[in-house]
Amino acid sequence: MRQTQGRGIHKPSNLSVALSITTAYRTSDATRPYLDTMGEDGYQRYMYEGSDPALYTNRALRDAMQLRLPLAYFIGVAKGVYKPIYPIYIIGDNPGSLEFTLGFSAAEVGINLADLSAPDRVYAARTTKQRLHQPVFRGQVLAAYATSCAVCRLKHAELLDAAHIISDAEPDGLPVVPNGIAMCKIHHAAYDRNFLGISPDRVIKINEDLLNEVDGPMLKYGLQAMHDQKLIVPSARRLQPDRERLERRFDEFLAAAS
Numbered sequence: 168m169r170q171t172q173g174r175g176i177h178k179p180s181n182l183s184v185a186l187s188i189t190t191a192y193r194t195s196d197a198t199r200p201y202l203d204t205m206g207e208d209g210y211q212r213y214m215y216e217g218s219d220p221a222l223y224t225n226r227a228l229r230d231a232m233q234l235r236l237p238l239a240y241f242i243g244v245a246k247g248v249y250k251p252i253y254p255i256y257i258i259g260d261n262p263g264s265l266e267f268t269l270g271f272s273a274a275e276v277g278i279n280l281a282d283l284s285a286p287d288r289v290y291a292a293r294t295t296k297q298r299l300h301q302p303v304f305r306g307q308v309l310a311a312y313a314t315s316c317a318v319c320r321l322k323h324a325e326l327l328d329a330a331h332i333i334s335d336a337e338p339d340g341l342p343v344v345p346n347g348i349a350m351c352k353i354h355h356a357a358y359d360r361n362f363l364g365i366s367p368d369r370v371i372k373i374n375e376d377l378l379n380e381v382d383g384p385m386l387k388y389g390l391q392a393m394h395d396q397k398l399i400v401p402s403a404r405r406l407q408p409d410r411e412r413l414e415r416r417f418d419e420f421l422a423a424a425s
């Protein structure tokens with residue numbers, strides 16, 4: 168798929184409007200939240216190509232805005248791996264800052280962002296997080312962990328989640344790879360509820376009450392057998408879970424058990 172190579176705006180030569188936009192993955196994306204490019208109004212921004220607003224690719228996006236046509240947005244989540252987001256609309260054009268504003272419905276095209284009420288901004292920010300930031304975080308974490316549970320090695324994307332180490336309900340619970348761990352649904356739920364903990368040295372711990380329980384194979388093989396096993400993490404250091412975050416979270420696990 169040629170249009171997904173690198174950053175850019177894809178406009179087929181036989182059309183006047185753009186079909187897709189792309190943001191390529193950079194190494195720093197693993198540690199820097201993709202949220203960086205969200206405006207105060209809660210909407211995501213997309214930089215012009217170059218600095219000439221009249222460049223044909225920038226014009227093609229403006230045409231898509233005027234015609235209220237949907238675009239596909241390809242966001243790089245690892246080298247050569249893209250998360251497609253569809254549909255996305257160009258809802259505003261900001262030549263002063265050389266960027267477009269992205270929204271999720273044709274009805275948002277042309278709305279006055281400066282006039283948005285506080286609840287509208289909160290709603291827009293929540294939508295941007297759900298529709299863009301969370302899928303990007305999931306894509307980045309699953310790519311970093313080679314689509315495999317860090318606890319049990321299960322390799323089915325449909326059964327995997329990107330777990331937060333520090334919860335996204337907390338102000339510093341950022342959607343960045345060092346704050347994420349790929350886990351299957353059962354291990355993610357067990358981690359969130361402190362049945363399973365991960366020490367700062369990345370050793371898996373199972374809650375003591377659970378270790379002493381006697382039950383069927385899910386408890387025995389799925390949970391108890393994981394106790395004292397090493398978490399399986401990406402080999403690149405920048406993709407590994409952050410020690411300080413693990414430590415903070417492990418304190419919660421220990422406190423829940425006492």
Ligand SMILES: [Zn+2]
Pocket residue numbers: 316317318319320321350351352353354
């Ligand atoms: Zn698992």
